[in-house]
Structures are given as C-alpha cells and as structure tokens.
Amino acid sequence: MITVLAGGVGAARLLRGMVRAVPASDVTAIVNTADDVILHGLHVSPDLDTVTYTLAEAGNPETGWGLAGETWQAMDALERLGGKAWFRLGDRDLGTHLHRTGRLAEGAGLAAVTAEIAAAWGLELTLLPMTEDRVATMVTLARPDGARNQADGEADGQADDPANGQASQPASREVGFQEYFVRLGHSVAVESVRFDGAEDSLPGPGVLDALADADVVVIAPSNPIVSIGPLLAVPGIADALRSRRADTVAVSPIVAGAALKGPADRMLRELGHEASVVGVARLYRDLAATLVVDTADAGLADAVEAEGMACVVTDTIMSSAEVAADLSRRILEVGR
Amino acid sequence: MITVLAGGVGAARLLRGMVRAVPASDVTAIVNTADDVILHGLHVSPDLDTVTYTLAEAGNPETGWGLAGETWQAMDALERLGGKAWFRLGDRDLGTHLHRTGRLAEGAGLAAVTAEIAAAWGLELTLLPMTEDRVATMVTLARPDGARNQADGEADGQADDPANGQASQPASREVGFQEYFVRLGHSVAVESVRFDGAEDSLPGPGVLDALADADVVVIAPSNPIVSIGPLLAVPGIADALRSRRADTVAVSPIVAGAALKGPADRMLRELGHEASVVGVARLYRDLAATLVVDTADAGLADAVEAEGMACVVTDTIMSSAEVAADLSRRILEVGR
Numbered sequence: 001m002i003t004v005l006a007g008g009v010g011a012a013r014l015l016r017g018m019v020r021a022v023p024a025s026d027v028t029a030i031v032n033t034a035d036d037v038i039l040h041g042l043h044v045s046p047d048l049d050t051v052t053y054t055l056a057e058a059g060n061p062e063t064g065w066g067l068a069g070e071t072w073q074a075m076d077a078l079e080r081l082g083g084k085a086w087f088r089l090g091d092r093d094l095g096t097h098l099h100r101t102g103r104l105a106e107g108a109g110l111a112a113v114t115a116e117i118a119a120a121w122g123l124e125l126t127l128l129p130m131t132e133d134r135v136a137t138m139v140t141l142a143r144p145d146g147a148r149n150q151a152d153g154e155a156d157g158q159a160d161d162p163a164n165g166q167a168s169q170p171a172s173r174e175v176g177f178q179e180y181f182v183r184l185g186h187s188v189a190v191e192s193v194r195f196d197g198a199e200d201s202l203p204g205p206g207v208l209d210a211l212a213d214a215d216v217v218v219i220a221p222s223n224p225i226v227s228i229g230p231l232l233a234v235p236g237i238a239d240a241l242r243s244r245r246a247d248t249v250a251v252s253p254i255v256a257g258a259a260l261k262g263p264a265d266r267m268l269r270e271l272g273h274e275a276s277v278v279g280v281a282r283l284y285r286d287l288a289a290t291l292v293v294d295t296a297d298a299g300l301a302d303a304v305e306a307e308g309m310a311c312v313v314t315d316t317i318m319s320s321a322e323v324a325a326d327l328s329r330r331i332l333e334v335g336r
Numbered sequence: 337m338i339t340v341l342a343g344g345v346g347a348a349r350l351l352r353g354m355v356r357a358v359p360a361s362d363v364t365a366i367v368n369t370a371d372d373v374i375l376h377g378l379h380v381s382p383d384l385d386t387v388t389y390t391l392a393e394a395g396n397p398e399t400g401w402g403l404a405g406e407t408w409q410a411m412d413a414l415e416r417l418g419g420k421a422w423f424r425l426g427d428r429d430l431g432t433h434l435h436r437t438g439r440l441a442e443g444a445g446l447a448a449v450t451a452e453i454a455a456a457w458g459l460e461l462t463l464l465p466m467t468e469d470r471v472a473t474m475v476t477l478a479r480p481d482g483a484r485n486q487a488d489g490e491a492d493g494q495a496d497d498p499a500n501g502q503a504s505q506p507a508s509r510e511v512g513f514q515e516y517f518v519r520l521g522h523s524v525a526v527e528s529v530r531f532d533g534a535e536d537s538l539p540g541p542g543v544l545d546a547l548a549d550a551d552v553v554v555i556a557p558s559n560p561i562v563s564i565g566p567l568l569a570v571p572g573i574a575d576a577l578r579s580r581r582a583d584t585v586a587v588s589p590i591v592a593g594a595a596l597k598g599p600a601d602r603m604l605r606e607l608g609h610e611a612s613v614v615g616v617a618r619l620y621r622d623l624a625a626t627l628v629v630d631t632a633d634a635g636l637a638d639a640v641e642a643e644g645m646a647c648v649v650t651d652t653i654m655s656s657a658e659v660a661a662d663l664s665r666r667i668l669e670v671g672r
Contacts, residue, residue, distance in 0.1 A: 116417070
C-alpha cells in the first residue's frame with residue numbers, strides 16, 4: 001500500500017506514474033482541499049479535480065487543469081452578464097461542480113462524493129480529501145508598491161498617492177488562495193500564508209489509517225507551502241507522518257532552483273526559505289527520511305544529506321507517464 | 337404605465353406583444369418567483385428567465401424555456417457522474433444561474449440582480465420579482481393509485497401492495513413545484529397547492545408602486561393557481577390589485593376548456609374549479625373588471641359577464657409577436 005500526499009498538477013503527474021508502477025488499487029492519495037472555493041454557489045475542489053481528470057486521462061495537458069475538449073458557453077454567458085469569470089469553469093467541468101455541490105447539499109460528505117466521482121471516471125486508486133471540514137488557504141500579499149498595486153488590478157491607487165496628504169502606508173491585503181493564484185496569476189509577492197479553519201479541522205475519513213497502514217508514504221512534488229502545507233496543518237496528519245518518517249520519501253518540487261510550474265520558488269524565497277532542494281530538505285527533514293531530487297541537482301546531494309535526509313538523484317521531470325512510472329518505481333525502491 | 341402580473345411562457349408571449357404596442361420602458365412585469373429552486377447550489381428563477389429570454393428574442397421557441405442554440409455539456413457530464421439531471425440546465429443558461437447565485441451571495445437583492453440581467457440582455461421593460469423572500473410552491477399529489485405510483489417513477493410500490501398485510505393507505509405526498517412540473521411532467525393529479533413562506537414574505541421592491549401607479553394592470557394568461565396564485569399570496573399584492581379592479585384586465589389562460597400549455601386545465605379541475613373561462617372569471621372577478629377570452633369562447637361571454645366581469649372576445653392564441661401585439665392593444669383599449 002502506497003500513500004501519497006498530494007496537491008494538484010505535480011501530484012497528479014506522479015500519481016499517473018504510480019498507478020503504472022503498482023496496481024492502482026494499492027495507491028491512496030490524500031489531497032489538499034484548502035484550495036477549494038465556493039464560486040457562484042458551487043463547491044469547486046481544484047486539486048481533487050486535477051488529480052481525478054489527470055488519472056482519468058481526461059485532463060487538459062496544456063493547462064494542467066480542467067478537461068480536454070472543454071467548451072466555455074457558461075463562462076461566455078456569465079461574462080456577457082458582467083459576472084466574474086476570472087476563474088474559468090468549463091461546461092463539462094461544471095458538471096463535476098454541480099454534482100459535488102448537489103451531493104454535499106444532500107448531506108453527503110466530501111470523501112464519499114470524491115469517491116463517487118473517481119469511480120464514475122473509472123479510477124481504481126483511492127482519493128481522500130485531507131479533511132471534510134472547511135480549511136481555506138489565505139494569502140497575505142506583501143504591502144504593495146506602485147508596480148505591485150498596478151499588477152493586482154485594483155483601483156486603490158489613492159492609498160499610496162504621495163499627494164494624498166495622509167502619510168498612509170497601504171495595509172497588507174489578505175486574499176483567498178484562488179484570488180492570489182488565478183485572478184492575480186500569482187504575480188504578486190506574498191508576505192504570509194495561513195490555513196483558515198485548519199486548527200479546528202479533523203483529518204478526513206481514512207486519512208490517518210492511510211498514513212498508518214502504508215508501506216511507503218510519498219510527499220508528491222507539490223508546492224510545500226500551499227499544497228503540502230495545508231495537509232500538515234490539519235491536526236493529526238503531521239504527527240502521523242512523523243511516526244512514518246523512515247518510510248517516507250519526498251520528491252522535490254524545486255529543480256535547479258525553480259518550480260516546474262507555479263510560484264513555489266518565489267513563494268519559498270518570499271517566505272524566507274531557500275528555493276533549492278536544500279531549502280526543501282529543511283522543510284521536510286522531520287517528516288521524511290529521503291528526498292528525491294532531479295539529476296540537475298546532483299551537485300546538491302551532499303548538502304541535502306547534511307540536512308539529515310538521504311538524497312536520491314534521478315529524473316523527476318515527468319514529461320511523460322513513462323518517466324513518471326520510472327520515478328515512482330525508484331521512489332518505491334528507496335522507500336521500502 | 338402598464339403593469340403585468342406574470343408567470344412564465346404565457347406571460348412572456350403577452351409581454352413580447354406589449355412592448356410592441358407601447359414603449360417598452362412603459363411596461364413593468366411583476367413575475368412569479370415561487371417556482372424558483374436551488375439546484376446543485378444554484379438559484380434558478382424559471383419564470384424570470386423565461387420572460388427575460390423571450391423578450392430578448394433569445395428563447396427557445398420549441399420548448400418555451402431555455403435559450404435557443406443551447407448546448408448540454410454540463411448536464412451530460414452531470415449525468416455521467418450519476419447526478420440528477422431531470423431539470424435540464426443548458427450551458428448558456430447556466431451562465432445566468434451562476435451570475436444570479438454569485439450576486440445573491442455577495443448580498444445583492446433578487447430585484448437588483450434581475451434588473452442587471454435584463455439590462456445585459458438589452459431589455460427596456462422593468463422586471464420585478466414578486467418578492468425577494470423565499471416563497472416556494474408546494475404541491476400535494478393526490479393519493480396515488482397504482483398507475484399514478486408508476487407514473488411518478490418512485491419505487492415505493494409496497495405502500496399499495498394489497499398483499500402487504502397492513503391495510504395502509506399511502507399518504508398524500510408533498511413535493512416542490514419543479515419536481516411536480518418537470519420531474520413528474522405534471523402527469524399526476526394534484527390534491528392541493530400551498531405557497532410555503534408566502535405569509536411571511538414582503539412584496540419585492542417596486543411591486544406595490546407598480547400596481548398603484550399603473551394606468552392599466554394586466555393579469556397575463558398564466559396558470560391562475562401556480563403562476564398568478566403565488567403573487568396573490570404575498571401579503572399586500574392582492575389588496576393592491578383589488579384597489580385597481582376597475583383598471584385591471586385579465587386574459588384567460590383557458591381556451592375552449594383547455595390550457596394552451598401546461599396543466600392549468602387539469603389543475604383547475606383537480607382543485608375543484610371549472611376549467612373554462614367561466615371558472616377563470618370566478619377566480620379573478622374580485623381582482624379584475626374585465627376578462628379577455630378567445631374567440632373560441634365567444635359563446636361563454638354572457639356566462640362570464642354573469643360572474644360580474646366585462647368580457648372581451650378576441651384572438652388570444654399568440655402564435656406570433658404580431659398577434660400578441662394586437663391582443664395587447666385590445667387589452668389597453670378596454671383597460672383605459
């Protein structure tokens with residue numbers, strides 16, 4: 001049994017390899033739900049859907065999110081009405097959100113609904129939401145200077161208008177994760193991140209068992225701050241993981257100092273971490289015995305080991321399902 | 337100024353003529369919202385949308401609901417997931433529901449959102465929801481016999497299984513309006529109708545003024561029970577209408593003993609009314625001085641007048657916008 005701590009795109013690609021390396025029914029993914037958002041009344045679970053669609057081979061390979069062959073009639077209509085369409089919900093994708101929202105309103109839990117959706121797509125691995133409680137990643141944007149203030153597209157220029165008389169410093173601004181990630185295109189500096197509701201949340205059904213029972217636990221190459229961070233903020237998950245440290249393998253989402261996708265590198269730097277495999281090792285060394293790094297970072301293997309983790313060097317850039325399967329087999333070799 | 341009490345399809349057709357007979361900006365429609373339903377988390381307002389789409393010349397002329405040129409990707413996806421898709425929400429139509437739901441969640445009132453949507457479609461008439469409070473038409477289905485029990489598609493046949501030992505009579509069953517109208521295709525007999533929440537509701541913004549200020553008030557040829565009935569159940573509207581009786585013209589939705597569309601004729605009979613223009617006159621005589629009936633019912637004009645209403649005989653079957661405009665002009669002649 002393999003249990004993978006998962007965010008969105010990076011985790012989905014790894015899982016696509018893992019189900020080629022071992023029977024899919026042996027694989028459980030514990031998926032971040034702190035990116036979940038209510039949009040226009042619909043419960044959207046971006047990471048769960050990215051994993052589901054990718055594993056179903058129905059994902060859009062170009063965007064890394066959404067469905068291939070999608071249409072956009074609903075969003076076009078919404079925009080014609082003046083609605084907020086910065087979070088693009090495709091017509092087929094809407095079917096998922098309609099179903100999830102309807103089932104939740106009927107009283108079903110997110111874990112059950114997630115299992116239903118995965119089964120309808122023919123998936124044989126187990127997808128577990130990290131929690132069924134509301135946990136929301138909130139991002140405090142760094143105090144904007146003029147340039148940033150333009151970048152965030154807001155018309156609150158008055159606050160840093162030097163002619164304004166008041167010597168006001170514009171306050172930091174906290175926004176929901178999707179506003180940071182999608183609306184602002186993660187183009188603004190981050191001052192801090194917190195997981196609203198996490199301290200009162202419970203691990204989702206099956207989550208602690210999946211960690212306790214796994215032969216190997218894998219931390220997917222997802223953003224350590226905003227994809228893996230929320231899982232660790234749910235009381236009980238970090239402790240369960242620590243107790244499996246010897247059997248836990250993390251895959252670095254940072255390759256040669258950069259994130260393959262998304263803002264993980266900048267975010268690490270902005271929050272005072274090092275955007276390198278060594279910085280990743282410092283974040284994970286209490287949780288995982290081994291860090292897998294890309295061949296591009298072979299020269300940093302000693303530095304990783306100096307942080308107290310075994311370092312495995314291999315190809316981690318999952319340009320195809322075959323590369324992902326090879327990476328998965330390597331992870332399982334070192335984890336066992 | 338013309339104020340029209342409106343349900344869905346019949347009212348939409350009349351309004352399409354009315355805005356040809358007088359400047360659209362002189363027309364206000366007070367629209368039934370007791371058919372509104374939360375589906376998969378989305379606030380759907382079928383009558384408001386039918387009126388809006390029809391007036392925008394964007395409606396589907398074959399169904400009388402929804403948009404022309406609609407696609408069904410979201411519903412197809414929902415069905416593949418095993419979701420409840422009996423209420424068909426087209427992809428373009430979903431844009432409306434997403435926008436409405438999002439704006440309501442932001443704290444906007446239904447009247448403001450309705451005005452925004454109408455303006456986005458370029459409409460110049462005023463559409464007012466009858467109330468901004470939740471009022472829900474609830475339909476008690478007549479105690480099912482075997483045939484009806486099959487017709488309603490439920491697997492509770494045990495209740496009227498004569499071999500069941502228990503001499504149980506299956507209880508009457510109350511369902512929401514859309515379950516009766518759409519899911520059951522209004523193919524089951526109705527025992528009673530009530531408007532849940534009506535007694536605690538307030539008329540929507542502008543509703544009472546629109547009744548007080550109108551030169552002519554029109555009761556559209558909508559279902560008297562479930563389209564006009566909810567408006568009259570909102571405290572204040574029936575009284576306001578009664579005070580305008582002399583200037584109020586009702587158009588019979590019953591032609592030659594039958595409804596042109598929908599179950600109004602059967603519903604009238606099932607609830608103890610006469611499914612004829614005379615039955616309609618009995619329902620409206622306290623509210624309207626005049627009843628417009630179709631030429632097919634010319635022979636019943638005296639019987640209508642015997643109920644205390646003036647009876648105007650003309651073509652009421654609105655097979656085109658021109659017929660609807662002629663009907664509208666006739667209504668305004670007699671109303672003034």
